[in-house]
Amino acid sequence: MQEEYRGNAAHVAVGLEAWEVHSAMAQYNVTLVAPSFATVGAFGGFMAGGGHSTLVSYHGLGSDQVLSLNVVTADGSFVTASPAVNSDLFFALRGGGGSKFPPLLYLPS
């Protein structure tokens, strides 16, 4: 079974382009797996579609970083999607492609 993750995590909003995430990484001295190209939506299509970057050999894909997602679904409810709760939605949002649901934020490692 999956071990529970213990360690640093970041709470990040979607709607950020990669250059904004890069600025925040410098400001807070953390590393997040984010797109290399400045205007790609970091936790929109990048995370939702897989997320290849220059760090993929070290840390894996962008979608592999996510611990949990807070999402507004098409029926208007605000839910958490994680391995424990709404796990099918959690699976679909990480790599299933963009233009599905609008995630509001999540916790990558």
Place this chain on the structure above:
Amino acid sequence: MLATLLGLAIASHSNGPKFGYETVELTPDDVGSFSAIGPSTAPSPETSSRPGLKASCREFPGTNDWPSEVEWKWLNASLGGVLLKPVPAAAACYPGPYHDAVKCTSMASGQTISKAYFDDPLALSTMWTAGNSCPVTVTERPNGDCTQGGFPVFVVNATSVKQVQIAVNFARNRNLRLVIK
């Protein structure tokens, strides 16, 4: 139109912290009698009572079931006044009430840079990717014209979960096309 906040928190389990805007959610009191902004009450488009129309057809301005002016006002009120009705940015280049020569010239020099449209409520990146119904032009008498085209008619400038929920519910219940920037 989504918030662009970044916060850092140290968390060791999945019940993490929430940004302020995530704690403001839609409640039944907020919906009140304006059921269009709440959970589905009407039949889904697939079971619509309009014969002959495909379920995939959405309402747009001019159709019978496009929301009325009053409903848009109610929606704006329920959102706390953040409903926008923007025109394409390049309307500044065309004669009419939005004409602005200074803005048009500055747009012409930056129109291939997607950052120039970062805060524009209508454009996703550069204008031509959305059908180019209002191209930037610096000629005094443009040959073409500027129309809304495929751009949204209304935009919700959402900065809270509640506003996103209201927008999603309204678009679903009133069978409107919803795009998210």
